[in-house]
Amino acid sequence: MNPLLQSPDARPGAALRAAVRPELFLECVHCGLCTSACPTYTELGDENAGPRGRIYLMRMITEGALAPGSAARRHLELCLDCRACETACPSGVHYGQIIEPFRLAMEEEKHQGIAGWDWFRELVLFRLFPYAGRIRLAMTPVRIAQKLGLYDLAERIGFFKLLPGRLGQMATLVNPPVAQGPKLPSFLPAIGRRRARVAFFVGCVADAMFRHTHWATLRVLQQNGCDILIPDGQGCCGAIHYHAGSRAGARSAADANVAAFDLADIDAVIVNHAGCGAMLKEYGLHWRDEKQADRQRFAEKVRDVNEFLDQLGLIPPQGPIEVAATYHDACHLAHGQGVTSAPRRLLQSIPKLELRDLAETEICCGSAGTYNLNQPQMADRLIRRKLENIVRTGARIVVASNAGCLLQIGREVRRQRLPLAVVHPMDMLDLSYRGEQPELPKANGAP
Amino acid sequence: MARSSATDVIPQLQKLLGREGVLSDPADLVVYDCDGLTIEKRRPEAVVFPTTTEATAEVVRLCNRHEIPLVVRGAGTSLAGGCVPIGGGLVVSLTRMRRILEISLRDRMAVVESGVLNLQLARALAGTGFHFAPDPSSQTACTIGGNVATNAGGPHTLKYGVTVNHVLGIEAVLGDGTIVRLGPVFDRAALDLTGVIVGSEGTLAIVTKVWVRLTRDPQDYRTVRVVFESLDDASAAVSDIIAAGIVPAAMELMDRGILAAVDEAYHFGFPTDAEAIAVIELDGLKAGLDEQLTRVAAICQRHNAREVLQAATADERALLWKCRKMAVGAVGRISPSYIIQDGVVPRTRLPEIIRQITRISAKHGIRIVNVAHAGDGNVHPILLFDERDRDSVRRALAAGKELLEQCIACGGSITAEHGIGIEKIGLMETLFGKENLEVMGRLRDALNPAARLGLGKVLPSPDAPKILETVGTCQALP
Numbered sequence: 040m041n042p043l044l045q046s047p048d049a050r051p052g053a054a055l056r057a058a059v060r061p062e063l064f065l066e067c068v069h070c071g072l073c074t075s076a077c078p079t080y081t082e083l084g085d086e087n088a089g090p091r092g093r094i095y096l097m098r099m100i101t102e103g104a105l106a107p108g109s110a111a112r113r114h115l116e117l118c119l120d121c122r123a124c125e126t127a128c129p130s131g132v133h134y135g136q137i138i139e140p141f142r143l144a145m146e147e148e149k150h151q152g153i154a155g156w157d158w159f160r161e162l163v164l165f166r167l168f169p170y171a172g173r174i175r176l177a178m179t180p181v182r183i184a185q186k187l188g189l190y191d192l193a194e195r196i197g198f199f200k201l202l203p204g205r206l207g208q209m210a211t212l213v214n215p216p217v218a219q220g221p222k223l224p225s226f227l228p229a230i231g232r233r234r235a236r237v238a239f240f241v242g243c244v245a246d247a248m249f250r251h252t253h254w255a256t257l258r259v260l261q262q263n264g265c266d267i268l269i270p271d272g273q274g275c276c277g278a279i280h281y282h283a284g285s286r287a288g289a290r291s292a293a294d295a296n297v298a299a300f301d302l303a304d305i306d307a308v309i310v311n312h313a314g315c316g317a318m319l320k321e322y323g324l325h326w327r328d329e330k331q332a333d334r335q336r337f338a339e340k341v342r343d344v345n346e347f348l349d350q351l352g353l354i355p356p357q358g359p360i361e362v363a364a365t366y367h368d369a370c371h372l373a374h375g376q377g378v379t380s381a382p383r384r385l386l387q388s389i390p391k392l393e394l395r396d397l398a399e400t401e402i403c404c405g406s407a408g409t410y411n412l413n414q415p416q417m418a419d420r421l422i423r424r425k426l427e428n429i430v431r432t433g434a435r436i437v438v439a440s441n442a443g444c445l446l447q448i449g450r451e452v453r454r455q456r457l458p459l460a461v462v463h464p465m466d467m468l469d470l471s472y473r474g475e476q477p478e479l480p481k482a483n484g485a486p
Numbered sequence: 487m488a489r490s491s492a493t494d495v496i497p498q499l500q501k502l503l504g505r506e507g508v509l510s511d512p513a514d515l516v517v518y519d520c521d522g523l524t525i526e527k528r529r530p531e532a533v534v535f536p537t538t539t540e541a542t543a544e545v546v547r548l549c550n551r552h553e554i555p556l557v558v559r560g561a562g563t564s565l566a567g568g569c570v571p572i573g574g575g576l577v578v579s580l581t582r583m584r585r586i587l588e589i590s591l592r593d594r595m596a597v598v599e600s601g602v603l604n605l606q607l608a609r610a611l612a613g614t615g616f617h618f619a620p621d622p623s624s625q626t627a628c629t630i631g632g633n634v635a636t637n638a639g640g641p642h643t644l645k646y647g648v649t650v651n652h653v654l655g656i657e658a659v660l661g662d663g664t665i666v667r668l669g670p671v672f673d674r675a676a677l678d679l680t681g682v683i684v685g686s687e688g689t690l691a692i693v694t695k696v697w698v699r700l701t702r703d704p705q706d707y708r709t710v711r712v713v714f715e716s717l718d719d720a721s722a723a724v725s726d727i728i729a730a731g732i733v734p735a736a737m738e739l740m741d742r743g744i745l746a747a748v749d750e751a752y753h754f755g756f757p758t759d760a761e762a763i764a765v766i767e768l769d770g771l772k773a774g775l776d777e778q779l780t781r782v783a784a785i786c787q788r789h790n791a792r793e794v795l796q797a798a799t800a801d802e803r804a805l806l807w808k809c810r811k812m813a814v815g816a817v818g819r820i821s822p823s824y825i826i827q828d829g830v831v832p833r834t835r836l837p838e839i840i841r842q843i844t845r846i847s848a849k850h851g852i853r854i855v856n857v858a859h860a861g862d863g864n865v866h867p868i869l870l871f872d873e874r875d876r877d878s879v880r881r882a883l884a885a886g887k888e889l890l891e892q893c894i895a896c897g898g899s900i901t902a903e904h905g906i907g908i909e910k911i912g913l914m915e916t917l918f919g920k921e922n923l924e925v926m927g928r929l930r931d932a933l934n935p936a937a938r939l940g941l942g943k944v945l946p947s948p949d950a951p952k953i954l955e956t957v958g959t960c961q962a963l964p
């Protein structure tokens with residue numbers, strides 16, 4: 040008899056055992072070829088921290104051969120859900136479809152009842168994050184500190200460490216203020232011959248922190264002959280709820296978005312941040328009910344902006360930007376959506392731009408949604424590893440197509456005072472179309 | 487044998503390696519049940535992660551004092567159950583010893599810790615004009631230490647030789663805890679003990695550091711895929727190419743069954759009705775390559791090749807190799823479980839063993855798909871079954887055994903590169919005979935007294951559990 044079955048922290052775990060369709064486990068032949076692609080395995084060298092081990096743990100729990108105790112949970116919580124293992128796996132194991140429902144069930148179980156109440160999850164993740172307006176408001180103190188020049192000081196003397204753990208982590212993530220631009224309109228016309236009619240997905244964190252990138256994206260789309268609709272009634276993609284274990288919250292976010300877009304009227308739903316894009320593209324998978332078909336139809340229309348422009352055929356920008364840049368693959372774009380060459384091709388169309396290869400580009404930067412808030416230690420190890428690789432390229436600009444990566448890399452660049460600009464591919468294209476130059480921080484990292 | 491349990495020495499281990507260097511919570515050990523071979527499982531009593539040779543030696547000495555067996559684990563891609571602690575005790579994982587210590591192009595040598603990945607070294611060498619020649623299909627994941635321990639081969643070892651030909655020195659901890667440095671980098675005249683330890687699968691020593699030879703990149707390549715009407719034709723062509731005195735860099739086969747899985751994974755676009763595909767690579771000086779290629783193509787055509795297509799670009803070549811190397815890992819697309827055999831026969835007998843594989847498959851009612859390092863006469867029949875169906879497990883094991891017996895009957899052997907591990911231990915006596923095994927046993931006793939290192943692996947012994955007997959008795963296994 041397996042002693043683990045009687046382990047003291049054994050819980051009923053019925054929901055866990057039912058979370059994953061058992062046939063998904065059978066795809067894994069336990070070859071181990073995925074291990075080296077996994078950021079946490081690469082750091083720790085422990086099977087428990089690798090995809091093969093995690094699949095094995097979940098399979099054992101599902102089959103009732105292992106009690107879902109705290110050790111197993113810890114290993115599963117350390118997973119970034121970056122899906123590098125999916126890209127690496129020759130057998131086509133659907134790792135995301137295994138870990139996500141499993142963790143969802145873990146979270147749901149954990150947060151049942153009063154004892155499971157988590158202020159951060161309830162107040163910050165569910166009440167604050169999904170709303171761009173509220174995030175902007177909440178950022179105000181940090182923004183003021185930044186304006187007064189106190190932020191640097193606060194960060195250096197460790198002021199933010201005084202804030203309760205995950206809040207402190209969040210405060211340090213806030214990027215320095217840039218001219219954000221006005222609220223987005225509901226329609227923007229194509230420039231030149233009209234080649235497509237698209238709708239733009241705005242999101243929450245992305246709108247609060249990267250509205251300037253939204254504007255850049257819209258201008259680039261206009262330059263490429265796109266009429267752009269920006270429908271009202273859309274909101275957060277639901278990823279934050281989903282990954283924090285609120286399936287219902289995520290579903291209402293999804294349904295609001297599905298209702299907001301009139302698919303018959305457009306060629307594609309464009310999204311410019313990989314995390315949201317991956318979530319939108321999976322709307323058809325996450326919930327089984329009468330609206331599933333609608334969500335699936337919506338999901339099929341979603342295109343990452345890089346992917347879309349590359350397929351449409353980019354009208355080459357003319358403004359030279361003579362700088363060495365490097366491109367970091369956001370997990371949710373490379374592994375989640377399989378988009379790797381499109382953004383590189385787009386960047387290479389900028390005259391004079393030198394795009395340098397980044398070692399371990401496929402390894403997560405540690406941002407991974409809200410991972411950097413929940414697993415700060417591992418996230419820190421990974422971002423330092425990422426920065427070492429970036430610095431080694433000698434590039435002055437690092438380009439990434441996802442809000443989380445931009446924040447995570449941006450924070451570490453500030454911490455280490457590196458002369459690096461951290462931008463979105465659309466920021467770069469926009470500059471080139473407009474004949475402008477990027478702002479490069481000076482050697483001591485000052486803006 | 488009276489011995490302590492590993493749990494008794496956890497505090498000492500933690501003192502040696504730090505808390506984060508020891509796993510002992512039962513729930514943390516589950517994933518160490520098995521490696522790339524899943525039909526045999528055994529849970530270790532603890533797992534340790536030393537980061538230096540000295541710490542490794544301390545662990546070995548401690549285990550010796552308490553009579554605790556240990557088994558070494560690299561990346562755990564062994565297909566022979568080499569990492570399964572079949573004799574109980576401790577798993578020593580070398581995954582945290584993964585620094586490349588030195589690359590010296592002038593001396594054509596690199597010094598690496600054992601846990602360095604084969605791919606990590608390949609990446610570090612990219613662009614230098616040199617490479618480490620052994621390129622097992624698992625190279626993206628496996629460790630150099632694992633390569634040394636199994637004397638790994640790969641597609642390109644046809645021309646360049648297996649791992650042992652590329653090891654210049656090792657640092658290792660013997661079974662009694664002694665640290666040794668062996669090999670021509672240290673002493674050219676000495677007895678070749680490196681050759682003894684390479685391929686010993688962690689039953690003589692724990693290799694902690696390796697001095698590897700670097701090979702100059704060839705000036706140019708010609709890589710072709712040849713579509714055959716049958717596996718028979720393909721193997722005959724391979725046999726003839728070798729007989730004609732041509733030494734390609736690599737000569738690999740895949741049959742129709744495996745091609746389906748591979749194409750689903752990588753969308754190469756192999757013809758769906760191709761019965762077999764050979765991937766042949768010629769390399770070396772640019773001059774003469776095309777002429778060789780013409781000769782190879784002519785031989786293939788004599789054996790009814792339908793088409794001989796050259797990889798047009800570097801990307802296409804890379805994808806072709808990815809398809810071949812990832813083939814085994816793609817089996818999950820066509821079957822829930824598999825055992826891959828690693829038989830080797832003289833190259834002239836290749837067509838014969840291929841026919842035997844087909845016969846055995848029919849006899850036992852077990853579907854078999856094939857990949858092969860054909861140029862080496864190394865066949866990898868992959869037996870497909872369903873682990874949850876005990877009867878199919880038994881039939882697969884029986885078919886596998888018969889297959890290997892056929893290899894021996896053809897004048898070949900039961901492993902070329904994957905090792906004996908615990909999987910093929912039952913066939914050792916058939917292959918080597920009692921006397922030879924006894925000599926090997928004496929050698930092991932000299933370096934690894936009491937056989938505590940890798941207990942129950944490679945060399946049969948009366949108290950080693952036999953694989954067929956444990957199937958079905960192992961609890962809590964997927």
Ligand SMILES: Cc1cc2nc3c(=O)[nH]c(=O)nc-3n(C[C@H](O)[C@H](O)[C@H](O)COP(=O)(O)OP(=O)(O)OC[C@H]3O[C@@H](n4cnc5c(N)ncnc54)[C@H](O)[C@@H]3O)c2cc1C
Binds near residue numbers: 072600628638
């Ligand atoms: C899909 C797939 C394809 C493969 N293709 C090939 C191939 O083409 N050619 C080939 O040769 N093999 C192949 N293998 C088998 C395997 O990858 C090789 O044997 C590899 O060398 C093992 O390396 P590892 O780091 O995973 O070692 P592990 O699997 O961890 O260990 C293998 C054996 O070596 C011992 N060992 C490991 N490290 C040490 C050390 N430092 N000191 C002493 N003993 C040690 C272990 O105890 C075990 O017995 C393949 C495996 C898979 C899953």
Ligand code: SF4
Binds near residue numbers: 069091094124
């Ligand atoms: S997930 Fe894929 S690559 Fe990883 S062990 Fe399973 S089958 Fe192999």
Ligand code: SF4
Binds near residue numbers: 088090118122134
């Ligand atoms: S999703 Fe990322 S972190 Fe999780 S197992 Fe896969 S590769 Fe590792």
